Each structure stands twice: as C-alpha cells, then as structure tokens.
Amino acid sequence: MLFRRPFDLFDEMFSDPFFTAPFETAGRSSLMKTDIQEKDGSYVIDMELPGYSKEDIQAELKDGYLTISANHTENKDEKDNQGKYLRRERFQGTCKRTFYVGEDIRQEDIKAAFQNGVLRLAVPKQAPQVPEKEQPKLIEIQ
Template sequence: MRYYPVFDNLFDDFFTTDAQGTSSVMKTDIVEKDGNYELSIEMPGVKKEDIQMELKDGYLNVTASHNTDKEDKDKEGRIIRKERVSGSYYRSFYVGEDIHTEDVKASFNNGELIVTVPKEAPKKIEENKFIPIE
C-alpha cells in the first residue's frame, strides 16, 4: 500500500475555521453604509432558490444548501480529490430585536448574497416633562 502524505490533512480542516477563526463557508464582510449594515456573504455554486433567510428573536438566520453531482474520478471510478463542500450551511447574525422582516432587503447575484439591515436606532431617553398644576 502506498502512502500519500498530501492527503494527510485533507479531512482535518473540513468544516473547520481558518486562521482568523471564521468559517470556511459563507464568509461574510459587514460594512456600515448609508445608515445601514450591509452583509456580503459568499455563496459560490449556490442557487438563489436554495437560500432561506429568517428573522427571529433579533437574529438574522441564513441557511443555504449546495449539492454537487459532478465528481472527479480516475479511470477506475475512484474519487481522486474532493475539496468542494456539499451540504447545508448556516450563519446567524444578531441584528437587534427592533428590526422587522420588512426592514431587511436582500439580493443575490453571481454567488454573493447582499443583505441590507438598518442600524438599530438608539433608544430615546425620555425628557422630564413637568405636569402643570392648575
């Protein structure tokens, strides 16, 4: 039996985090823009109809599924190497309990989901109002 050291870590980092501690799938950039937060979520190979978003208890939950039917095989039908991830993925972002579903906007183009969420408005401090005495 031959030993192939190149495959040692093949499955060790599957669904793990990278050097910055982030997930290897659904990488997200968040920027503040025009009074909103804009989330840019990478979803290569995912179809728009395979993405679901839900706003619950102040959390924006994003779920996507990706299945690849194509497999790279050698002449004998064995898979040589498979690095593309298949399955369901989930990310959750706290956006605040004052945000409602109709406040969230989303678009999907070329493997990138763009979600716009308004910043939570600061709570107003009630001013002392004096009650007139008649």
Template sequence: MLMPSIFGENLFDDFFDDFARPMNVIHYANPTPSAMKTDVKETDAGYELDIDLPGYKKEDVKAELKDGYMTISAEKKSEDGEKDEKSGKYLRRERYYGSCSRSFYVGEDVTEEDIKAKFEDGILKISVPKKDPQPAVEQTKTIAIEG
C-alpha cells in the same frame, strides 16, 4: 509494494484525477471553508453585509429572521458521474452535499420587511436598517382585593 502513509492509499489517485477533470472546471476539494466570508459595513442608515457564497445559486440560499437574529443558510447537493453507454455501469460517480449558515443579531425591532437582500455573482448583499429600540411600555396592572 507498500507506499509510505504520507501518500494515502494510492499515490496515483490524485495524479490521474487531474487529467480526468476538464481544465475549465474549478474544483474545490472542500468548498465550505471559503463560503460565508462576510464583509459588514456601517452606514448612516444601517448596515450592509456582503456574504460570499461561491458555487451556490439563489435557490440554494435561505434567509430567516427570528427573535432578533437573522440567519443565512445555504445548502448544495451535487452528483457527478460518467456512465458507460454500452453496459450502463458507472465508471466513476461522486456526490457532494454541503451546508453552511451564519447568524447575525439585528435587533428585536427589525422586521423582515425592513431587510433588503439581493443575490448576484455568488455574493448575497443584505441591507439592514438601524432602528432605535423602542422602550417597553410599562403597564400598571391592578390586582382586585376582595373583602
């Protein structure tokens, strides 16, 4: 029997998936849209960023500073599967790979030693100090004239 296309390929796939999944496990169909939501707060000393990274561990998160831009990236790999112990055939196997990143301009004068970061409870807390840009020192360079 053909089903209308609004139900997808099989009407009962999602229905039975809910019963196969343990009740205490939160399942996100697409976890990346909710990732990297960021609160930025300005203080007298600098800026405080709280970046939501639900489901990520500290090892999954990387912070880099290059050319005045601080880039936060997170990468997650996951494999779930159920294996029949008798025959060794997979009954169900799912893989997930996802990554996300955001960049923030913090200024050319901020160094990696100035930035403090802490990851706890799925939130990356970053403190970036305010630094006044240093004026470029003009150097007079003379050109030797022959003659």
C-alpha cells in the same frame, strides 16, 4: 521512546484536515465569508456562497436574530460509452450563520439580493432609543 497518553492518538485525529476543513471537499473552502460595512444608514452584509443558487439560500428573522442558511446537493455522474461509471461524485452541504440585528428590525425592512455567488443584505441601523427625561412632578404641599 516517548511515552504517550492513551488519548493522544484520539486528539491528533481531530487535527486531521478531514475535521478541521470540512468544506474543502468538492472544491469548496471557506464558505460564507462575510463582510459587513456601514453604509447609508444601514449595515450591508456581503456573504460569499460560491456554488449555491438563489433557491438554495434562506434568510430568516426571528427574535432579533438574522439567520442565513444554505443547503446544496450536487451530483456529478460521468459514464463511458458502455454506461460504466468512470467517476461518481456527490456533494451535499449545509451552512448557516446567525447575526443579532435587534428586536426592532422587521422582516420587510431587510433587503436582499443574490448575484454572482454573493448574497447582499441591507439591514437598517436601529435608531438609538433615547429615554425621555421624566419631567419632575411637583407634589402639592398643603
């Protein structure tokens, strides 16, 4: 018989799909898959949010960080003819992603659209700031 450490059972518990795939319930798996591409002087972020509506999603810009969060509550009640429940399912989920976009980006510079479960954000590329070369200043010698 193999001797097991007392915490092996505890460690194994967290490899259970309940903990490793929290969004697989209610048909939701791999939320917020994100593709980022460089296009026409900006970065285009496509984020998949299946099952969410436009009203469930918030995009916030603070201190150079763009945070996208989505909160969704779903309640499916099915009853038979006598009003008894055959099935009751509820889902409530929140997900959030944060990207650093730079402190020079302003909220009004970012364009966002949500269509067919995909949130598309266009974030302008920051113009590289080239420090101006300081002209040598001659010291007058007397």
